[in-house]
Amino acid sequence: MSRLVALLIAVASVRRVAAQTPAVDWEKLKPEILNDYRGLVQLDTTSGHETRAVDYLRKILEGAGIPTETFALEPDRANLVARLKGNGSKRPLLILAHTDVVGVQREKWPVDPFSATMKDGYVWGRGSKDDKPVLTANLIAMLLLKRLGVQLERDVIFLAESGEEADPAGVGINYMVREHFDKIDAEFAMTEGGGATINGTRVEMVNIGTAEKLPARVRLVANGMAGHGSIPRLDNSLIHLSAAVEKVGRWETPMRLNDTTRTYFEKLAGISSPEKAARYQALFNSKTAASAQQYLRENEPSLYSMLRTSVVPTMLKAGVGPNVIPSEAEATLDVRALPGEDLPKFFAEMAKVIGDPAVKIVPIPQTRPPSPASRLDTEMYRVMEQVAQTVYPGAAVLPSMSTGASDQAQLRAKGIQSYGIGPASTEDEALNYPPHGDVERLAESSLYPFVQYVWGVVTEIAMKGP
Numbered sequence: 001m002s003r004l005v006a007l008l009i010a011v012a013s014v015r016r017v018a019a020q021t022p023a024v025d026w027e028k029l030k031p032e033i034l035n036d037y038r039g040l041v042q043l044d045t046t047s048g049h050e051t052r053a054v055d056y057l058r059k060i061l062e063g064a065g066i067p068t069e070t071f072a073l074e075p076d077r078a079n080l081v082a083r084l085k086g087n088g089s090k091r092p093l094l095i096l097a098h099t100d101v102v103g104v105q106r107e108k109w110p111v112d113p114f115s116a117t118m119k120d121g122y123v124w125g126r127g128s129k130d131d132k133p134v135l136t137a138n139l140i141a142m143l144l145l146k147r148l149g150v151q152l153e154r155d156v157i158f159l160a161e162s163g164e165e166a167d168p169a170g171v172g173i174n175y176m177v178r179e180h181f182d183k184i185d186a187e188f189a190m191t192e193g194g195g196a197t198i199n200g201t202r203v204e205m206v207n208i209g210t211a212e213k214l215p216a217r218v219r220l221v222a223n224g225m226a227g228h229g230s231i232p233r234l235d236n237s238l239i240h241l242s243a244a245v246e247k248v249g250r251w252e253t254p255m256r257l258n259d260t261t262r263t264y265f266e267k268l269a270g271i272s273s274p275e276k277a278a279r280y281q282a283l284f285n286s287k288t289a290a291s292a293q294q295y296l297r298e299n300e301p302s303l304y305s306m307l308r309t310s311v312v313p314t315m316l317k318a319g320v321g322p323n324v325i326p327s328e329a330e331a332t333l334d335v336r337a338l339p340g341e342d343l344p345k346f347f348a349e350m351a352k353v354i355g356d357p358a359v360k361i362v363p364i365p366q367t368r369p370p371s372p373a374s375r376l377d378t379e380m381y382r383v384m385e386q387v388a389q390t391v392y393p394g395a396a397v398l399p400s401m402s403t404g405a406s407d408q409a410q411l412r413a414k415g416i417q418s419y420g421i422g423p424a425s426t427e428d429e430a431l432n433y434p435p436h437g438d439v440e441r442l443a444e445s446s447l448y449p450f451v452q453y454v455w456g457v458v459t460e461i462a463m464k465g466p
């Protein structure tokens with residue numbers, strides 16, 4: 001390509017952004033955003049009550065002239081889909097959020113957990129972080145697309161799904177993927193699973209979720225002879241089990257980087273103190289990687305977990321009485337596998353680490369499919385990166401791999417390139433008022449830029465060019 005052609009293309013793409021994005025008066029829109037957000041937080045949508053959110057959303061969307069469809073395996077746990085049609089020249093964009101929230105212990109709350117009380121600059125309530133900001137931002141994006149008559153080259157599909165937090169019956173994403181995939185099939189998806197970090201008064205880091213680990217739990221089962229508690233036996237199942245738990249609990253599983261985590265640690269080094277940066281860079285050098293990992297293991301365990309398939313003992317079960325040697329003892333290991341992990345091979349390694357034929361490794365059926373990481377070289381990722389830098393000037397944008405699990409797994413497993421987002425918070429706030437915590441709240445000032453971010457990405461990726 002000649003330099004002139006390259007220049008013309010560059011100019012054209014810059015002009016497209018400037019000329020096409022419809023102007024939104026965000027100041028004027030704030031009351032509407034806040035009203036819908038609070039309206040959604042005020043609905044008690046703990047598991048089994050998700051249809052309350054569907055009814056709320058349907059009324060607003062239909063009122064704005066956007067047709068909706070509901071899909072319910074159980075009537076009280078419905079899912080809602082709305083679609084704005086594009087010209088079909090590109091495949092759809094799916095914006096989704098879950099409507100359900102985890103339960104509350106009311107006595108821990110300083111306010112009614114479903115009041116969306118505004119106090120000290122925060123909106124307080126269950127779901128105020130997880131996942132009603134995304135639900136609200138997606139709703140506002142749909143309303144604005146319709147209101148401003150934005151011409152689309154992709155369909156934009158809105159999905160409000162039930163049962164993300166607890167779904168033994170498979171009423172949410174599993175149901176939609178299995179029975180109604182044609183309603184949500186898309187090239188790209190955007191949903192919870194990312195976030196942004198505020199340092200002082202500005203957002204310094206935006207995380208785009210591009211991958212997640214796979215829960216691949218196992219039981220360790222030790223067997224021996226039962227007997228009387230007064231007679232020591234070397235084949236006591238408890239002795240064998242506890243030795244095995246100690247070994248796997250301390251096992252340093254192999255470090256393996258993928259595109260997401262490699263880019264993440266490189267970029268993290270770029271915005272960290274010299275001391276921290278040196279440690280993150282040390283991960284890339286075979287001579288220094290071991291001591292850097294050791295440091296993370298002791299001091300930054302969530303980063304340590306991003307480097308490997310992790311093994312965490314979480315439950316023990318054995319014994320019927322103080323004077324009985326149990327013939328069987330078992331432990332549960334919460335194994336979180338990296339994308340692409342060869343699990344049979346991994347469990348064979350684990351058996352070698354345990355080195356005891358009396359202890360068996362029994363996989364527990366997985367609740368989510370294995371999912372590949374989403375790519376970093378897609379149009380969607382580039383747009384998300386670019387819009388993040390516009391909405392949060394000066395912020396570094398990092399792809400991130402969640403050590404937890406989300407409904408993105410089902411989408412990625414179906415070939416959708418799915419990306420995670422979330423509103424910004426300080427590290428303190430994230431620590432003291434986490435999703436699922438005793439008390440949940442979101443700074444009102446984080447809500448509006450987040451809605452703008454979602455709007456920016458949706459228009460930039462789905463809007464028709466000149």
Ligand SMILES: [Zn+2]
Binds near residue numbers: 098130164
């Ligand atoms: Zn969530």
